[in-house]
Amino acid sequence: MATLTKYPTEALKCWPKAKEIRQQYYKDYAEAHDRGGIRWSGGAWAFDAVPMGLGDDVHVMTGEPYAASIAYDRKFAQECQDATDARGWARDLCSYMRIYWGSMYLNRFFFGGEFPRPDFYYQTQICCSHAKWDQEAALHEKVPFYCIDVCVGPYETLTEERLNYVVKQLHDSIEGMEKTTGRKYDDEKLIAAVHNECRSTSLWAEICTLNKAIPAPLDEKTMFSLYVLATLQRSSKKIADFYEELRDEVKDRVARGIAAVPYERCRIITDTQPPWGFLKIYRYMEQFGVVSVGSLYTFGLEGIFGDQEDGSWGPRKTPQQLGIEIKNRDEALRITADWNLSRPQWQHFYDPRIKTRMMLRIVNEWKLNGVILHLNRGCEGLTVGSSENRLGLIKAGVPVMTYEGNMADEKEFDERRTVSRIESFMETLGLEQIEAARAGQAA
Secondary structure, eight states, rough: OOOOOOOOOOOTTTTTHHHHHHHHHHHHHGGGGGGGGEEEETTTTTTGGGGGOOOOEEEEEEHHHHHHHHHHHHHHHHHHHHHHHHHHHHHTHHHHHHHHHHHHHOOOOOTTOOOOSSSEEEEOOOOHHHHHHHHHHHHHHHEEEEEEEEOOGGGGGHHHHHHHHHHHHHHHHHHHHHHHHHOOOOOHHHHHHHHHHHHHHHHHHHHHGHHEEEEEEEEOOHHHHHHHHHHHTTHHHHHHHHHHHHHHHHHHHHHHTTOSSSTTTTEEESSSSSGGGGGGHHHHHHHTTTEEEHHHHHHTTTTTTEOOOOOOEOOOTTTTTTTTTSSHHHHHHHHHHHHTTTTTHOOEEEEOOHHHHHHHHHHHHHHHHHHEEETTTTTTHHHHTTTHHHHHHHEEEEEEEEEOOOSSSSGOOOOOHHHHHHHHHHTTTOOOOOOHHHHHHHH
């Protein structure tokens, strides 16, 4: 048996700042009206740079990360879903949507007080339930709803006509926001927000790319609390600046050989959202020396990637890095439309083979030993095609494990069965728990 190598570990220095940014985000949203500001709600995939042209006092609450926060509190999550069920909605709908609606129906804000009513909802439509999610919320709250259709095909087939279709909708949505809020739109604020959006999402892709190092400087459980900042408001300068600080710290960890998991001897990725109430399964895998270095979900939900000069996958160059000056509203909207349409996690909605290709690229470039697929009944959009992905990975010779569950509904997750499947998968990979391996080595 090979000698176990123990790598040095240490806590992230910028971790408290990430927590502070997240707490302040929800506080600012809840108190926005007290200061005469604007509140809007929508999806983590909405074009969040666009409403920023309404002013510096515009605050957003994206639905998915809000629901994921509640999902970690299994008791309140169940109360929210029960409230949605009581309204007659089907239980097999998006569990994030059911939790968000439940919090709204109960008029209870997870972070204290009544549910903060937005001035309008703003959303993109690519996932099967996104448009209907905010349409129902807008009807309940009696506020306007704007939705951008981005279902124009994979980025590799993007044409000028398809891009123009999205850009025209963005122009129309600005006119609607001006009427709703009574404010004059500021193109300079839009341009600044687009630059911040490109910077933060390119930086997150760069951070994920740094996890190609052995040992991996970050583990996926930690990354869940870091990528979420981009899902809150990637067009925020504060968040873009934080990612720059995080990038620098992760670079330093790589240079010094600082590991996320002390006994890293097996590298995997997962898929889609995890069961938020049971993140301890990641810590259980660490007992075998397994580190999940991320996933297409963790990387590509908000990270924007592109081909590098050496042919590898890495951060897409921002307009500023390319020397592009954004001069007016139309140019800003065209850049944000093109940038978002290249999002990795939007591509597989059209063909599961695209996702398989991206996953195999991660397997090879991040030097993986296996893949764990969560057959997530709580998110039809990101789980569609998972069985095809499994077959494609197996055909390429990649060890694959699957387990069934739900990212936010604990009734659909069997912890004991999942742990048993993990143990069996570890056995197929030739792994035993570190303590047992150390004892055997000592003997």
